[in-house]
Every structure is written in structure tokens, then in C-alpha cells.
Amino acid sequence: MAFIQSFGRYLPERVLGNAELARLLGCESSWILEACGIEERRIAASDETIAILAEQAARNCLTGQQPGLVILSSGTSERRFPGPAAQLATRLGLAGIPAIDLPIASAGSLFAMALAAQLAPAYGTVLVAAAEKMSAPALTEPLDRNTAILFGDGAGACLITNEPGEFEILDSVVHSDGAYADDLRLDLTGPIHMDGRTVIMQASRKLPAAINEVLTRQNVAPLQVDTFLLHQANRNLTERVAKAVGAPASRFFSNIQKYGNTSSASMLIAAAEWHQTAKPDPGAKICFAAFGAGFHYGALLTQKT
């Protein structure tokens, strides 16, 4: 068995609102809001590396525990290798423990949580972190306004342990389909490439399917899930997922309007923010789900202890 013990998040101070972004892109700020529902996003400082962003989120959820393993998800780290996971561990005073990078973008934190749940019995406490600087490639010339308006920077984290914690991880499903690797990608140089039609078509199918798969396996009906915490990609997509799953859209937590799409960090940022005010009853089911480049996608079901 594995449990989620805590959540953490970190958002850079600098806020990029639609009015400023509209001036940069040569469009109307009202068009940005209408097109994506995002009002503002955060932009990391140039000296805030992925490891530094992840460290801030990790410190926000660590309360004296000593992780035996670190898993860091990022699709926007500074180097081909080494990835930032080892730096994160060292910055946290954890040099020596294994640190794994997961460079798989939006579904990275979901995959990391699923892996951590499997590895917790061997490593004790596992620190899962996800940090992204999506603004840099999104705002790279030549600017594509359809992409540039979507992304922001930030980091999220959670602690997964084999000791009893606040949320028991009941089950998870993860899938990958490389047939679409070219349709959503960030090459070594240049801006983000996204075939929005293909991404939305596939996500609209695969996300509900993954959610239904994990719920069916646990004999849980969609209406028995109290809260869905999804990768914050697009509000329209979330509403379609809710409809396909058969659960009210109001149960799908959303904060994309404040931070934009922060890729793999978004689901854990959302979880940390939800957790600050939510008061789930014991037994409440919380379902995580994500879809992203790869395509990688999956869902993870937890229960409040």
C-alpha cells in the first residue's frame, strides 16, 4: 500500500497578464481570454532553474521527512543530461539517494506518482516533484499566438510513502502511444509544436478512457468521485472529459485561469491548491488524471483516510 502524505507548490512571482501578452503578440487581450480561458500566468526569473523551482515546491510539502527516492518530472530542463533530479536532491540535502528524471511533459507527474506508489515499499518515502519553465519555448520566435497564450511556469510536489498518510493510493493506470510523438513536441531548439486538433481529439478519448479504466477496476462509479484533479491543459477539454465520464464539471478542480498550462507541474499545483481549502470526508475518492506529449496518459485513484 502507498499513501500521499502532503502536497506542495511554488509559483514564480512575476505575473504575465493578458494585456501585457496581447501587446507582445499583437492581438486583443479579450481574444486570449476567449480562446483559452486563461487570465494570467507566472514567469520564472532567468536564474530560477528547474531544480530551484522544484526545490521550492518540495520544501512546501516536506515537513521533516527523509525521502529515500526523488522523482522529478520536467520537459523543460536546461540540459540534455544530467537532468535536474540529482540537483534537486542535493539542494534538499539528500545527496546520495537515487534521483530519477522523467522528461515526459504533461503526464509526467501522474506517471511519477504511479511509479512512486509502486516503489514506496522499497524506498520508504518518495518525493515526487514536477517543475516546468514552459514560457521560454512558448515565447520563442517565431511566436505562434495560439501556443504562446497557453503556457506558464511553476512547480508542484507531493510525498508518497509506505506509511499511513492522508490519501491512500488505491490504483493507477498509465499508458503510452508513440504514434503521435510528432504531434506535440518540443525539439532541442525552436518553439513548442502542437497539432491542436489531433491533441484534443486524442485527449478527449484517452483521458475519459483512463479515468473509466481505473474507476472500473476499483468498482467506483464516476458519481462516487468527490474531486477530479486533472492536468490543467484547457478548460474546454476538462468540460468534455467531465461529460464523457458522466460526472459534473463542478467536481473537476480548475485553476488554469491563474497559471495557464504548466505542463507536468499543473496537476500537483492544482492538488496543492485544492488541498489548502478542501475538507474531504474520510472515504472520499479523489481521482487524478493527465494526458500529454508522447502521448502519455493515465489516471490514479486515491481515497481520503
Added chain:
Amino acid sequence: MTDDLEKLAAIVRRVSKSDATPSPEESLFDAGYLDSFSLTDLVAEIERDFSIRIPDSDLNPRRFDSLDRIAEYVRSRAV
């Protein structure tokens, strides 16, 4: 228009919330009838109205770019 094309045109009018009927070869995306999200609605309505299941591997936007292309695909699924 054939019966299939008429049926598909009716679906496009519904999902695009438009009274206009696209010509069979016209690009539904370029002409503004479809965007990323209405495309997913279009696929769901085709599945329902034609009683077919469109697998994930066939969800290629180019397949749904015009009434002619959609009709060709629907025929291939009905065989």
C-alpha cells in the same frame, strides 16, 4: 447530395451551430465550420448517427476535413 452527405451535412450544421451547408469538397476547418473541440463533437455524432465505432487510431483530423472525406471514411467503416 447523397443520403450520407445530407446526413453528414446535418451533423456539421448542428456541431458548428451554423445554418449554412458546406459543399462536399470544402475544408470544414478552413471554412470555419469546425475547430479542435467541435471536431470531437462531430466524431461523437457520426458514431451515434451512423452506428459505428471510430477507433482512436482513426482519429486523424485530415479524415474529417470535408464532407466527401468523412463520407468516404464512414463507407469504409460500414463495410
